[in-house]
Amino acid sequence: MEVKEENREEYEIHGGFNQDTISAKYDELCRNYEEVYNSVGWPDPSQCAEKAVEHGYTQESEVLDMGCGTGLVVDYLKEKSGADTVKAIGVDASDGMIKKAEEKGTYTEIRNFLLCNLESFKTNHSDLIGRFDYVTASGLLAEGHATPEVFDEMIEALKVGGYAIFTSRIEYLEPLNYQKGMDERVESGKWEFIKKEEYEKYSKAKDCPLGRFKPVMSEVFVYRKL
Ligand SMILES: C[S@@+](CC[C@H](N)C(=O)[O-])C[C@H]1O[C@@H](n2cnc3c(N)ncnc32)[C@H](O)[C@@H]1O
Known part of the structure; x- marks a missing residue:
């Protein structure tokens, strides 16, 4: 990976996320988001798309x-399935990221709101309930981004038999209670575990670690709503 000195800052400003400032942070990051992520190696959206096609x-x-974000999951869904169009609704907290995705014209609709508030999700987005065959979340389960409450929103949005497909760094699973959140919803009969697969991300930053970008192990998870 080659990083020009004048671009170094574009990598170093990633990080320090928290839920109160997440939309402002991504409004800043959106200007070079895809260039930065693609240059370090960002398999999360293609992993999600691949698992949807497999299922x-x-x-x-x-x-x-x-x-x-900028719509990478739908880009890969089209590529991997050969579909001309995708019936996808996007949700994101950042206007800047949404604008980039909208420029591609690949989503039916994109809504700007903060996830991880089940009551607000059910009240303000009742038309999304019980509607979807797939819920994807690439790069959403991360520090300062989403809490395990997002699993309830996934379950609410899915049809019975629909799939929730999402990624997380392995190192976040315990401290951010993601694994506990997944397991609890298995125990309560809300969804069943289908599969998970490990992969390395930010692999291209191996010789040149920058800010939070250095090779790290992640997993893609597939659950099915019961
Ligand atoms: C790492 S990016 C991933 C974007 C895209 N899914 C991808 O794979 O490239 C995380 C995205 O999640 C959004 N986000 C983070 N926390 C959120 C929340 N609680 N509610 C809604 N969107 C959130 C951010 O604005 C950002 O666009």
């Missing part, structure tokens, strides 16, 4: 893409 995604499927 029966077709052009007719309805997708809710949580933390859609």
Whole structure:
């Protein structure tokens, strides 16, 4: 990976996330988001798309893409499935990221709101309840981004039999209570575990670690709503 000295700051400003400032932070990061992530190696959105295709995604499927950002999950869904169009609704907290995704014209609709508030989700977005074949969340389970409450929103948004497909660094699973959150919803019969797979991200930053970008192990998870 080659980083020009004048671009170094674009990598170092990533990090220090928290839920109160997440939208302002991504409004800043959006200007070079895809260039930065693609240059360090960002398999999360393609991992989510691949798992959706593996679990029966077709052009007719309805997708809710949580933390859609600039729209990479739908880019990969099109590439991996061969679909011309994708029936996807995006949700994101950052206007800047949403604008980038909208410029691609690949989502049916994108809504700006903060996830991880189940009551507000059910009250203000009742048309999203019980509607989707797939809920994807690439890069949303991360420090200062989403709490395990987002799993309830995924479950609410899915049809029975629909799939929740999301990624997380392995090192976040215990401290951020993501694993506990997944397990609790298995125990309460809300969803069943289908599979998980490990992969390395930020691999291209191996010889040149920058800010939070250095190779790290992640997992993609697949759960099915019961
Ligand atoms: C690392 S980016 C991932 C974007 C895209 N899914 C991808 O794979 O490239 C995380 C995105 O989640 C959004 N986000 C973070 N926390 C959020 C929350 N609580 N509610 C809604 N969006 C959130 C951010 O604005 C950002 O666009």
